[in-house]
Amino acid sequence: MTDNVIDIEGLRCRYGAFEAVRGISLQVRRGELFALLGTNGAGKTTTIEVLEGLNKATSGTVEVLGLDPIRDRAALRPRTGVMLQKGGFSGSLTVLETVNLWRNLTAGPRPADEALEMVGLSDKAGVAVEQLSGGEGRRLELALAVLGRPELLFLDEPTTGMDPASRRRTWDVVRELLRDGTTVLLTTHYLEEAENLADRVAIMKAGEIVTVGTPEQVVRALPARITFHLPAGTPPELSHSTLRQDGDRVTYHSTDLQSDLTDLLAWANGNATTLTDLAARPASLEDVFMDIATTDEPAEASR
Amino acid sequence: MSTQTIPAGVPSLYAQMATMVRMELLLLRRNMTATMLSVVTPLVVGVLLVSGRGYDTESGVARMSGVIGMVAVFCVHHHLTTAYASRRQEMVLKRLRAGIPSDRTILIGAASATILVFLVQAALLVAYGVVVLDMPVPANPLTMLVAMLLGSAVLAAFGAALSAVTRSSEAAMLTTLPSMLVFLMAPGVLVPLGALPESVERIASFLPMGPFTEIMRTSWLGHEMGGGELLGFGGTTLHALPWLGALVVWLVIGAAVTTKYFRWEPRH
Structure with a gap:
């Protein structure tokens, strides 16, 4: 006990x-x-x-x-x-x-x-x-x-x-x-x-x-983040991500950062597209906090 | 879970109270302006009030008893209302409560320092009366002391209760105005005996300072006002008992009001 x-x-x-x-x-x-x-x-x-x-x-x-x-x-x-x-x-x-x-x-x-x-x-x-x-x-x-x-x-x-x-x-x-x-x-x-x-x-x-x-x-319950600016064209679907686009700013929430990032870079290379201000990082406590502070939906984590 | 052993090393109740008293006395010394206002000025005013000429023994003692009552109202009631409000604002009450002292220890400990200072002032006034103004030596100082303790306890309790609606030490000036008036209105304090119409005086004499001044007068003179028979030690004690009982009743009321309304921290 x-x-x-x-x-x-x-x-x-x-x-x-x-x-x-x-x-x-x-x-x-x-x-x-x-x-x-x-x-x-x-x-x-x-x-x-x-x-x-x-x-x-x-x-x-x-x-x-x-x-x-x-x-x-x-x-x-x-x-x-x-x-x-x-x-x-x-x-x-x-x-x-x-x-x-x-x-x-x-x-x-x-x-x-x-x-x-x-x-x-x-x-x-x-x-x-x-x-x-x-x-x-x-x-x-x-x-x-x-x-x-x-x-x-x-x-x-x-x-x-x-x-x-x-x-x-x-x-x-x-x-x-x-x-x-x-x-x-x-x-x-x-x-x-x-x-x-x-x-x-x-x-x-x-x-x-x-x-x-x-x-x-x-x-761990929150996905990693990939962000960049895409001046023209449509960003691709990535297999482990959800996509959000705000004007030319693109954000992916990914549950498999490495795999999705590789696919994204391959796509950008293949299309000769420049991803401006590209950033990729795993989730941090801040994301959990901001996520909770701004939404009304509770996030589940192991208890 | 009503019986647990208190862990070793916890300061005794006496030690806790002594620390609370020391804290308050230290604060009195440190905040000289406030101290001058609430402690020294009433004393000086009191001395001035009794120092006129043309008092015979009886009216002189009556006057001095009233003055001691007045000093108590300012130095115990008003001062404590201010002190509790100030401690509450600084979160000192809350922090104390998160520690070892019980609620009662905190309240009583803070009041004890003030009452102690008042007792010293009262002793000085009595000595002044006897030595300088040729008043008689008090016949029953013991009963007088008990009256002073109980009377100041009543004033302290109502000070604590009043501090609950007193947001700051500055606000205490306003909030204690009505209560001080009520206390000072008792016949024999500021208003001499016989000045009010008899029916009013009868009722007003049950206000806390009424019994207080009655005990002070009779136990000092050794006989009731208006030249009653000489009572001696036992007699004055007996005479004082119902009045002490009245003070106890007021104390119970004051304590009950405090228990119900006291705030340990400022409103959210």
Whole structure:
């Protein structure tokens, strides 16, 4: 029996007339990093806040480490770390004051200098929180989320607003935590982040999970793409592709990139046709995301 | 799943409360302008209000009790409404709630710092009265302390409840206007006893600050206003009991309203 750290069945969350989460189910296994990917308004934050015990589910069951996030709060909180989507600390206190106060509200906390060192804020210890840059502020929030060496870490859009260097550094911190056995549930709208960090990904749209799997599984469901400009003439049918033409711009969605590309090039050679701006690439997570973000039809991937 | 062992290393309730208090006191020190407004100014105004001449012992004590009530309304009720609104806006309440402290610890911990500051102010005012204004030494300081604790707890509870409709610390000026008026309207606070028509005064005396000032006056003087018999320690305690009961009722109401309406994060 797999050790499911998080178990959600049929979760629904309603705010008045608006249903933010419409019946999602997922499991997160111990030691993995599970990413919830989606645009704003998809329901990611609502979902993670139910797991954090900040929101009440309208219906469905939610289990975190086998416990109820609201009812069993006293037993659960010492084992989890939380990074909210934004805010959480008074601006007028300094970084070090904030860490020291929070250490007294944390079970088994790391030393303050270790926490600051981890996120690269050691030289900002005496700076007021409100004077930190956006990225530095997020790093402080990360330090406080991992202060108690939690078993399970909730990160809600952890690198939003960060410069690329801070982002990479945060990813390093998260990877190190994963190596130590921490389980991580992360929400993000950065595809690169999900691709880089996630063991498994669930893509959410309008309160539903539209596809779940490893990044590779999710991507495999989408075809590769061949694009070029064809000023004159009719493009050929390719055996593994569907064709779409917009004026002189031609796009093939192909399930066998190599075979179709070979046929296409042979055709172009035979007809002495120039394919301008020819590009061919396999599907990426971005395609899945854009595809889902712009269409209403769910894509199937192995679960 | 009602019995689980709490994992080791969790800070004790006392430690959590102490940390909350320390956080609030640190914030008070850090935000000097706000502190001057909500803490120092009412105290100064209070001192000015009592320092006129021409008070006999009884009316002097009555006046001072009213002033302490007034200071409580500003420094506990108004200040806490502002503080809760501000913490909510910064998402501090939400973040605390995602951590170890329980909802009650967070609310009470934040209020405790403010109540502590108020108790110091009240002690200073009483000392000022005794030393400078020749007021008698309080006959039953214990009952007075209990009244101050309960009274400020009531003000705190309504401050928490009111903060739910207070979007920011600036907005607190507006939202606490009606509530402060209601609190200050109790006879013996700003309005001296006997100034209102008797029927109105009767009703208004059940507002929270009514029992508060009644206990303060009687326990300080050692007898009821209008020169009743000398009550002594036991007597003043007995006299205070029904009024303390009234304060407890108000506290229960305030706590119930807070439980129902308190918001932990700003509206979506």
